[in-house]
Amino acid sequence: MSKDLPKSYNHADYESAIYTRWEASGFFDPDNLPAAEAGLPGEPFTIMLPLPNANAPLHVGHALGLTVQDILTRFARMRGRRALWLPGTDHAGFETQVVFEKKLEKEGTSRFKMTREEFYKACWNFVQENKHLSEQGIRRLGASCDWSRNIFSLDPEIVKVVYETFKKMHADGLIYRGNRICNWCPKHQTGLADLETKYEERIEQFYYFKYGPFVIGTSRPETKFGDKYVVMHPDDKRYAKYKEGDKLNLEWINGPTVATIIKDKAVDMEFGTGVMTITPAHDAVDFEIAERRKLDIEEVIDKRGKLLPIAGEFVGQKIMDARSLIVEKLRAKGLVDHIDDKYTHNVQLCYKCGNLIEPQIVPQWYIKMTASFTDNETKQERPSLRDMAVAALDTKEVEIVTEKFEKIFRHWMANIRDWPISRQIWWGIPIPVKYCKQSLESLPRRQAGKVESQACGQPVVDIENKIDTCVGCGGGVIADPDTFDTWFSSGQWPYATLMASDAKKAAVGQPANDFATYFPTQVMETGWDILFFWVARMVMLSYYRTNKPPFAKVFLHGLVRDKDRQKMSKSKGNVIDPLGVIDMYGTDALRFALIFSTAAGNDIPLAEDKIKGMKHFANKLWNIARYIAALGEPLTTAVPEAKTPADQIILEKLNATIIAVTNNLENFRLHEAAQSLYDFTWHEFADIYIEATKTQLLNSESKNFTIQNLYYILNNVLKLLHPFMPFVTEAIWSELYGQEKLLMVEPWPVTK
Ligand SMILES: [Zn+2]
Numbered sequence: 218m219s220k221d222l223p224k225s226y227n228h229a230d231y232e233s234a235i236y237t238r239w240e241a242s243g244f245f246d247p248d249n250l251p252a253a254e255a256g257l258p259g260e261p262f263t264i265m266l267p268l269p270n271a272n273a274p275l276h277v278g279h280a281l282g283l284t285v286q287d288i289l290t291r292f293a294r295m296r297g298r299r300a301l302w303l304p305g306t307d308h309a310g311f312e313t314q315v316v317f318e319k320k321l322e323k324e325g326t327s328r329f330k331m332t333r334e335e336f337y338k339a340c341w342n343f344v345q346e347n348k349h350l351s352e353q354g355i356r357r358l359g360a361s362c363d364w365s366r367n368i369f370s371l372d373p374e375i376v377k378v379v380y381e382t383f384k385k386m387h388a389d390g391l392i393y394r395g396n397r398i399c400n401w402c403p404k405h406q407t408g409l410a411d412l413e414t415k416y417e418e419r420i421e422q423f424y425y426f427k428y429g430p431f432v433i434g435t436s437r438p439e440t441k442f443g444d445k446y447v448v449m450h451p452d453d454k455r456y457a458k459y460k461e462g463d464k465l466n467l468e469w470i471n472g473p474t475v476a477t478i479i480k481d482k483a484v485d486m487e488f489g490t491g492v493m494t495i496t497p498a499h500d501a502v503d504f505e506i507a508e509r510r511k512l513d514i515e516e517v518i519d520k521r522g523k524l525l526p527i528a529g530e531f532v533g534q535k536i537m538d539a540r541s542l543i544v545e546k547l548r549a550k551g552l553v554d555h556i557d558d559k560y561t562h563n564v565q566l567c568y569k570c571g572n573l574i575e576p577q578i579v580p581q582w583y584i585k586m587t588a589s590f591t592d593n594e595t596k597q598e599r600p601s602l603r604d605m606a607v608a609a610l611d612t613k614e615v616e617i618v619t620e621k622f623e624k625i626f627r628h629w630m631a632n633i634r635d636w637p638i639s640r641q642i643w644w645g646i647p648i649p650v651k652y653c654k655q656s657l658e659s660l661p662r663r664q665a666g667k668v669e670s671q672a673c674g675q676p677v678v679d680i681e682n683k684i685d686t687c688v689g690c691g692g693g694v695i696a697d698p699d700t701f702d703t704w705f706s707s708g709q710w711p712y713a714t715l716m717a718s719d720a721k722k723a724a725v726g727q728p729a730n731d732f733a734t735y736f737p738t739q740v741m742e743t744g745w746d747i748l749f750f751w752v753a754r755m756v757m758l759s760y761y762r763t764n765k766p767p768f769a770k771v772f773l774h775g776l777v778r779d780k781d782r783q784k785m786s787k788s789k790g791n792v793i794d795p796l797g798v799i800d801m802y803g804t805d806a807l808r809f810a811l812i813f814s815t816a817a818g819n820d821i822p823l824a825e826d827k828i829k830g831m832k833h834f835a836n837k838l839w840n841i842a843r844y845i846a847a848l849g850e851p852l853t854t855a856v857p858e859a860k861t862p863a864d865q866i867i868l869e870k871l872n873a874t875i876i877a878v879t880n881n882l883e884n885f886r887l888h889e890a891a892q893s894l895y896d897f898t899w900h901e902f903a904d905i906y907i908e909a910t911k912t913q914l915l916n917s918e919s920k921n922f923t924i925q926n927l928y929y930i931l932n933n934v935l936k937l938l939h940p941f942m943p944f945v946t947e948a949i950w951s952e953l954y955g956q957e958k959l960l961m962v963e964p965w966p967v968t969k
């Protein structure tokens with residue numbers, strides 16, 4: 218009896234119904250998977266979904282990551298492993314706050330016109346809406362992740378794990394509060410890590426001013442009001458007659474001042490005149506000198522980039538408006554020596570808004586990256602976080618699939634600096650620390666160069682939010698107003714999610730052994746652009762907290778570009794919307810086109826023509842199945858038998874394809890696996906073998922064997938293609954064999 222498949226494959230008729238069947242089967246949850254049918258051990262295979270940000274709809278880069286991870290998960294599942302792909306969403310503190318503030322701006326308001334609570338609530342609602350949209354998008358891409366374990370980075374169970382880590386690090390002496398100069402964005406009103414800034418070459422004016430008997434150079438006249446130290450190299454013979462500590466009376470911007478001579482080796486004798494005045498509150502090098510030499514540190518510019526009262530008549534002006542006026546005033550006083558108009562230098566910018574970074578002194582929490590420490594619980598000596606991560610690569614407990622990225626990773630580790638983990642933003646996990654209210658009120662918070670809360674000892678870590686009196690004076694306390702850098706929580710994702718999952722299960726009386734079963738995870742698949750932001754932090758924090766690697770392999774995909782290899786951006790109008798493409802060509806076409814263009818770590822040019830081409834491939838597969846189904850009874854247990862040379866060749870080629878695809882998938886060569894499947898299906902199976910069978914089928918003796926072989930090959934092709942094109946393969950499978958058995962959990966092909 219033959220079967221009639223519909224004439225053509227219309228993806229829209231199948232995709233959502235199939236996804237619903239998969240989800241309803243419960244097999245996305247590895248605890249429900251049937252015992253390994255193929256005799257495989259059923260060992261766990263875990264992937265964490267790399268946290269789509271809760272602030273924007275899915276883009277084509279997400280589509281690529283989701284496709285790669287789904288392929289790896291489906292492949293593992295079909296090989297009998299307990300495959301867990303755990304989905305989650307990141308609150309993405311700074312990123313989300315930036316997006317949400319832009320939205321507020323459009324609506325004619327800003328966060329500075331709202332209370333913190335109002336802002337948080339509005340942002341929460343905004344995020345829930347986006348989270349829902351992005352989860353729907355993930356489903357449409359066919360992602361076989363376990364929604365029963367879906368988690369959000371602000372879920373209380375995650376926050377608890379994050380807090381415990383902070384508390385432990387504080388007890389181990391790895392966390393300190395530093396009153397150091399930081400990268401301050403005047404627009405976003407927060408400090409930023411070095412990684413969150415970018416550099417741009419600019420040609421600007423460089424000014425030479427007369428400062429008493431010296432000529433000093435600066436690109437930033439607006440910072441010079443408070444300058445009262447003049448620094449030179451101790452070996453500079455030009456200034457040998459000046460001695461350390463000498464005082465000089467001189468005329469400066471707003472009148473007479475007294476300058477003190479400082480001799481310091483930090484000065485570059487070759488730069489400018491070899492003499493400089495310093496502005497410790499607004500320059501990292503100057504700050505370092507002032508700290509070391511215990512010099513006065515005075516703020517000149519406020520956190521919004523306006524001049525403070527020290528600027529006299531210029532008070533309240535924006536620095537860029539004031540600059541030329543200050544130079545004019547100095548010129549009128551005869552203090553301008555000369556101006557270089559073509560000074561080329563690198564300026565540091567906020568990576569989000571592109572505004573100039575203003576170095577400011579803001580107390581921040583830092584994590585020590587390079588200090589070894591004694592574990593406060595076990596009393597054991599442990600290497601620094603950096604050394605733990607480097608050792609993980611040395612021992613190959615963590616392997617970065619592309620060698621190029623391992624080198625970059627090591628280079629970055631060698632140059633790592635302490636990590637500032639506090640952000641002056643509202644959207645995020647509050648830092649669980651209390652300060653004595655009294656000592657804070659007596660010292661204006663964030664005043665440059667002042668240490669907070671000395672009167673009543675150190676700030677207290679309070680992860681349960683229980684402390685309301687100061688242990689020192691018995692007075693009130695106030696909570697730290699800052700939040701954690703998002704990467705401090707997402708850096709804990711692989712273990713935090715599983716620990717949180719256990720906490721949720723335990724709370725409702727279910728057995729809770731997710732962490733024990735599914736950690737460490739097997740693969741971390743993400744874009745190379747967040748290798749340091751995320752991957753490196755996960756490695757360090759995981760060893761710190763669990764003594765285990767977070768994952769065995771790091772597989773970094775490239776960035777998706779347009780067909781001309783240009784970065785996709787709204788302003789260029791070359792953005793491919795994955796859901797729009799899916800509507801037109803189907804999910805499988807998009808997935809296969811993405812994988813077809815991928816080589817690990819290289820950027821991916823994606824053209825719509827390619828997606829269209831893959832829709833043809835899905836149709837080709839459908840037509841092959843339709844042709845075979847029309848020939849006779851489907852034989853699920855078809856065993857191949859070679860009766861003709863054509864049979865012989867195709868079965869050999871199928872075996873070779875099974876070996877190649879399996880091997881390539883095991884080694885993350887997804888595009889090569891896809892290529893060999895495409896070639897085999899279209900050129901060997903359809904073009905050659907199916908054509909050859911048209912004569913074989915006329916012979917009544919070999920007819921049944923031939924049908925049997927056609928089914929055997931088709932079944933294997935469907936299985937091999939399933940991880941790549943899950944919808945069309947599942948659709949054909951159920952047309953052929955009914956809806957009871959899902960292709961998704963069929964055993965992976967083996968050679969015969
Ligand atoms: Zn900014």
Ligand SMILES: [Zn+2]
Nearest residue numbers: 653673687690
């Ligand atoms: Zn106190």
